[in-house]
Amino acid sequence: MYRYDEFDHEFVQARVAQFGDQVERRLAGEITEDQFRPLRLMNGVYLQLHAYMLRIAIPYGTLHPRQLRMLAHIARTYDKGYGHFTTRQNIQFHWPALSDVPAILADLATVEMHAIQTSGNCIRNVTADHFAGAAADEVADPRPYAEILRQWSSVHPEFSYLPRKFKIAVTGAERDRAAIKTHDIGLHLKKNDEGELGFAVYVGGGLGRTPMVAKKIRDFLPQEHLLSYVTAILRVYNLHGRRDNKFKARIKILVHETGTEELASWVEAEWQALKDGELKLPEQDVSAIRSYFAPPALTARPEGDEAVRVARLDSRSFGEWLGQNVTTHRNPDYAAVTISLKSIGETPGDISDSQMEAIADLAERYAFDEVRVTHEQNLVLPHVARADLKAVYDGLVEIGLATANAGLISDIIACPGLDYCALANARSIPVAQQIARRFSSLERQRDIGELKLKISGCINACGHHHVGHIGILGVEKKGAELYQITLGGSADENTTVGEIIGRGFGPDEIVDAVEALVETYLAIRSDHSERFLDVYRRVGPAPFKEVLYGAEAKAA
Amino acid sequence: MKLLTANRLSDGEAVWYADGQWVETIAEALIAHDKGSQEALESIGNQALADNLVVDVNLIDIEIVDGSIHPIRLRERIRAAGPTIRNDLGKQARIQQAA
Incomplete structure (x- = not known):
C-alpha cells in the first residue's frame, strides 16, 4: 500500500x-465560533448532538493493521471504545473532546493518517472498489x-472552495462495487481495443435532496490524461456551478440544467487547453505509484480446496459463511473475505476497539497486512489463502463478527441518524436493528437472496436510501418520526434511483411494511434466481403498493 | 415553556442553563415560563456564546410530564439522554451508574 514520502510527512x-x-x-x-467553524470542518471536526465528531480519512478504504491498531487506541484513549465506518470508507468517532483533537491528529500522523478534507466544500476522500487488487473480474x-487523485486534490488551491463538496469514485471492473454513478465524478478503469488503460468518465451523479445518476461524458480517456481531464471538469464546475443556492450547488444540478452534451463540450474545450501541459501523467510516475499497490507475493496454497472441503463437513455455519461472505479471488488458491459489521x-x-485489534491480528497473520473498508460499512480481508479460511472464520467467531449475511437483507447501510447527527430528522439505527431482528434467521435471509436495504435519517442521504433495492428515508412530521419507502434503487453498473412507493410509516409500522414487501416479492418471483430488484424491474410498483396500501392503492 | 441549551465549547457536552451556570443534566435546567424570562435566557445564551463558554445555543420547547421536564422534540430528548440504541452512552449511562 501507499507509504508517505518526506513531503507527505511534512x-x-x-x-x-x-x-x-x-x-x-x-x-x-481568541477566535470566535464563526471564525473557527470552517477551520474545524477542514480538519474533519463536526459538532453533533452529544459531542464533537471527528471523521478520519481512509484513502480508497485501504488500511494497514498498524493503522487499525491506532484507530483502536484512539477509540480507547480519547473516545468511548468504538468507531463507526461510513459510506465514504472513512471512520468517525462520536465523542472526542475538542481539546483532545490535536493529540488525536498527532497520533494519527504517526501512522500516516489524517482528517483533512473529510468535510467542507472540497474534494473528499476518493473511494474505490473494496476488492481492488483482489477481484477476479478486475x-x-x-x-x-485514486492515490494520484488524492495527492493532486489535497489542499489544491483552486479547488478548496468549490460551490459544494465533491466526491470521486474509481472502479477497475465491469461490475461496479464502488457506486461510481452516484458520484460527482465516477471513473471506470478499462482497456481499449489496443489493450491500453483508460477511463470511462461519468459526471453529475449524487444522492441527497435531488438524486441523479451520473452521465457518461467520455467513453475512453487515456490514463495519462486523468488529471488534466478531471481538472477540466472541476474548472467548469468551479466557474459555472451555482453558489446562490446551497441545494442547487452540486455539479449534478449543473449537468442537469446545462445538458450532458453541452457540459461535455465545455469540459472538452477546457481540456484541449490543458491536456498536453504539466498535468499529463508521465508513465514513470504512474508506475512509481502503481508499485506501492503491487499485489502481495501469493505463494501457491493448493491445499485450500481440501481444507475447505473438510472444514465444511465439520461445521455447517462455516459453510454458510463461506457461501455468503467469501468472494472469488484472482488467484484460485485465495479468496477475499467480507467481515460483516452487521451482526443481528x-x-x-x-466496531469496538478490541474488535479492531483482533482484525489487525488476523490481517497480519493471514491477510498480508491489508484491511479494506467498504462503502457498505463492512470490512474486507482482500487476500486470504483458502487454506486459512477456517482459521480466519474461527477468529471472527471469537469476536462476534462472523455473521454470514453479506449482501442479504440484514446487511443494511444506515447513517448514524438522530441518535447522533445534528442534521438528522429521524433515527436510522433502531430501524436497521429491528429489521435485522425480524429477519434474523439466516435461512430465511438466504431464501430471500440479495437484497440491498439502505436507511437515511434525513434527505442528505448519507445512508444511500435512494439506491437501495428497498430504501427508507426518515423524516419528521408533526413532531414524530415517519419513514418513507422507495423501491427499485440500485448502486451498481445499472444504477437507478428508487421510486417513492406511497405515504410513510411510523416507527412501529415500518418493519411490518418491509416484511410485507419481502413476502410479496417471494410470492411473485419466478424462481430463486430472480432477485427482489429483478422482480421490481419486471412487475413495477403495483403489487407492492397493493400490499402496503390495499384498496387505497387501487383507488389511486 | 422553554429552556436554554447548548454544547460546551471544550468537549461538546450537551448542557442546559440553570441559575447562573451551565449544567450537564436537563432536570436541573431553569425553565422560562413567560416571554420576559425567555428573552432573558436568550440574552444569557448570546453572552455565553460571545464569552466562548458554549456553542450552538438554542431555546427549546418543553412541557412538564409527571413532574419532569420533557422536551417536545425527539431530537432534544435524545440530547438529554443519549443515543436510544446504547443505554451505556450519554447522560443515561451516568444515571444508571449512579443507581
Missing part, C-alpha cells in the same frame, strides 16, 4: 501543528489512480 505534520494552534486559540477565546487495480441487532458499521 505536510501532515504541519497541518497537525497548524490546527493544534487554532484549537488552542479557540479554547482561549482489469487493473483502481487504487493507484448491532449498529451497522460500528
